[in-house]
Amino acid sequence: MKIAFVTTYDARNILNWSGSSYYISKSLEDQHNDLKYIGNLKRIVSPIDKIKKINCRIFSNKDFVLDRTVAVSKKYCEQVEEQLKLQQCDCIFSIGSIEMAYLKTKIPKIFYTDATFASMIDYYKGFMNLSPEIIRQGHRIEKQALENCTLAIYSSEWAANSARDFYGINKAKIKVVPLGANMEIEYSKTEINEFINKKTNASLKILFNGVDWERKGGDMVVQTVKEIHSRGINVQLHLVGGKTPDIGPLPDFITDHGFLNKSVAREKAILTDLYTSCHFLFVPSYAEAFGLVFCEASAHGTPSIARNTGGIPSIISNGKNGFLLNPENQVQHYADVICENYHDKKKYYELALSSYNEFSTRLNWNTSGGLLSGIIRAAVNDQS
Numbered sequence: 001m002k003i004a005f006v007t008t009y010d011a012r013n014i015l016n017w018s019g020s021s022y023y024i025s026k027s028l029e030d031q032h033n034d035l036k037y038i039g040n041l042k043r044i045v046s047p048i049d050k051i052k053k054i055n056c057r058i059f060s061n062k063d064f065v066l067d068r069t070v071a072v073s074k075k076y077c078e079q080v081e082e083q084l085k086l087q088q089c090d091c092i093f094s095i096g097s098i099e100m101a102y103l104k105t106k107i108p109k110i111f112y113t114d115a116t117f118a119s120m121i122d123y124y125k126g127f128m129n130l131s132p133e134i135i136r137q138g139h140r141i142e143k144q145a146l147e148n149c150t151l152a153i154y155s156s157e158w159a160a161n162s163a164r165d166f167y168g169i170n171k172a173k174i175k176v177v178p179l180g181a182n183m184e185i186e187y188s189k190t191e192i193n194e195f196i197n198k199k200t201n202a203s204l205k206i207l208f209n210g211v212d213w214e215r216k217g218g219d220m221v222v223q224t225v226k227e228i229h230s231r232g233i234n235v236q237l238h239l240v241g242g243k244t245p246d247i248g249p250l251p252d253f254i255t256d257h258g259f260l261n262k263s264v265a266r267e268k269a270i271l272t273d274l275y276t277s278c279h280f281l282f283v284p285s286y287a288e289a290f291g292l293v294f295c296e297a298s299a300h301g302t303p304s305i306a307r308n309t310g311g312i313p314s315i316i317s318n319g320k321n322g323f324l325l326n327p328e329n330q331v332q333h334y335a336d337v338i339c340e341n342y343h344d345k346k347k348y349y350e351l352a353l354s355s356y357n358e359f360s361t362r363l364n365w366n367t368s369g370g371l372l373s374g375i376i377r378a379a380v381n382d383q384s
Contacts, residue, residue: 001377003028004087006080006094007039014263018292019182021095024112027180027369028093033376036087041099043067044075052133062131067098068117068138077102090380097145097152108150108379112372114179114289114311115154117142119162123287123310125215143167150379153372155179155290156311175375178314180365181295183262183272189356192301195276196352200345203234206338207278207302209271209293210285211241211259217284217307222247222254224282224334229253233339238274275300279342284325284334288312294322298359301352305338315363321355 005011005028011021025035045066053064066072076099084092084105094100094111103109117138120127130138146152146169153175154160160174187195199205206225210216218239225237235253242259250256257274260267275281281297281304288310295315297304304322306312307329316322323337341348361367 001091001373001380002034002036002087002089003376004080004084004089004092005035005037005039006092006099007037008041008043008076008096008099010039011037011095017095019262020179020292023180023182023365024095024369024372027365028373028376030366031369031373033373036089038080038083038087041076041079043072045069046071052131056131060131061129063126063129063134064131065126065134065138068130068134068141070137070141073098073141073144074102077104081105091376093376097142097149100149101141101145103148108376108383109148110151110153110376110379111145111149112153112155112177113159114156115159116162116166118166119159119310120289124289139167146173149173150383151175151375153177153375156314158311158314159289176314177368177371177375178363179290179292179295180363180368181299181359182292183268183296183299185296185299185364187300187356192353192356195301196349199277199279199352200349202277202279203236204228204338204342205236205238205278207238207240207274207281207297208283209240209274209281209296210283213241213243213245215285215287216241217286218244219247220284220331220334221282223331224338225254226251227331227335228339231335231339238278240271240274272300275302278302279348280305280322280338282306282334282338285309285312286327291315295359295363297322298355298363301356303341303348303351303355305334317358319351319354321358322351 005025007021009016011025014022049069056062056064091108096113097111100111122128146167155178160176163169163174164171208221228235237254239256240260260271262268284307290311294304298321304316308324316324
C-alpha cells in the first residue's frame with residue numbers, strides 16, 4: 001500500500017516525539033508499505049490569535065495555546081492537501097489529530113495518537129491553565145478530527161475511552177494499538193534468562209528513568225528507596241533522565257546518571273546495562289499518556305512498578321510485567337511491593353521472564369506495526 005505518512009515535524013528524525021514517529025513509520029515499512037512522507041509543516045498563526053494570546057497572558061494569566069486554534073489546524077490541513085496533490089496514495093496516516101481535522105479528501109484518513117484533547121485537560125501541566133476559548137477550540141478540533149477520519153487509533157484504552165465517552169464517537173471507529181519499545185532490541189530468550197539469573201542473587205537495584213522529575217514521581221522514588229534502605233536492605237537507586245531538583249546531597253546508595261541519549265552509542269550502552277542489571281524500573285508517574293519506558297523495561301526482562309493512571313494499564317498487567325498501585329498508595333506500599341517481589345527469588349524470576357514475554361508478544365514494533373498495517377489495509381479495502 002502507498003501511505004501518506006503525515007506529521008507536523010520530520011518523522012524520520014528519531015529525536016521527535018521520543019522516537020515514536022520514527023519507529024511507527026519504520027514498522028509500517030517493515031510490513032511492505034510504501035510511505036510518502038508529508039511533514040515539516042509551517043505553523044501559520046492568524047494575527048488575531050497572536051493578540052488573543054497576549055491579552056490572555058496579561059488580563060487573565062491563562063494560556064492561549066496557538067497549536068490548539070482552529071486557524072492553525074486549518075492551515076496545517078491546507079498544507080497537507082497541497083502535498084497530497086503530488087502523491088498517489090491509498091490512505092492518509094497521521095500522527096495526531098490536529099493535522100487531519102479539516103482535511104478534505106475522499107481516500108481513507110486514519111490518525112494514531114496517545115491521548116485526546118479532553119483527556120489531557122487538567123492532567124498534564126501544559127493543559128492546566130488553558131483559556132476558556134482555547135478549551136472550546138481544542139474540543140472543536142478534536143471532535144472534527146474524529147468525525148472527519150475513517151478510523152482513530154489510540155495507544156491505550158484510557159485514550160480510546162475518552163474518544164468514545166467524551167466525544168461520543170462510535171466504538172467501531174476506534175481502535176487500540178500499543179506503542180512499542182523505542183530501542184533496537186534483539187535479545188534471545190537465552191540472553192534474557194542470563195540477565196534474570198544474574199539479578200536473582202544480586203543486591204537490590206532500582207532504576208528511575210524520566211526526564212520530567214516532578215510528573216514522573218521522582219520524589220516518591222527517592223523516598224521509597226530510602227525507606228527500603230532503612231529496613232536494612234542493601235539497595236541501590238540509579239537515576240536517569242536529566243537534572244534532578246535540589247533535594248540535598250544524595251546518599252551513597254543513589255547514583256545520578258543524568259540524561260542518557262539512546263542515539264549516542266556510549267550512553268545507550270549505559271542505559272542498556274542499567275535495564276538488564278536492575279531488578280525493577282520504578283516510575284510512579286502522577287500523569288502519563290502512555291509510558292514508553294515500561295515497554296523498554298519489559299524488553300530487557302525487567303518488571304515495572306508504577307501508578308495506575310492514564311495509559312499505563314495498557315502496558316503493565318499486574319503480575320505479568322510489573323505492578324500498578326493505586327494513586328493514593330504511599331511510600332510504605334511501594335516499598336512493600338518491591339521488597340516482597342525481590343526477596344521471593346522464584347516469584348521474581350517468573351515475573352521478570354513474564355515481563356519479557358509481554359514485550360515479545362505485545363509491546364514491540366513488529367507486533368504493533370503488523371496490527372497497524374492490518375487496520376489500514378482493512379480500511380482501504382472497505383472504502384474501495
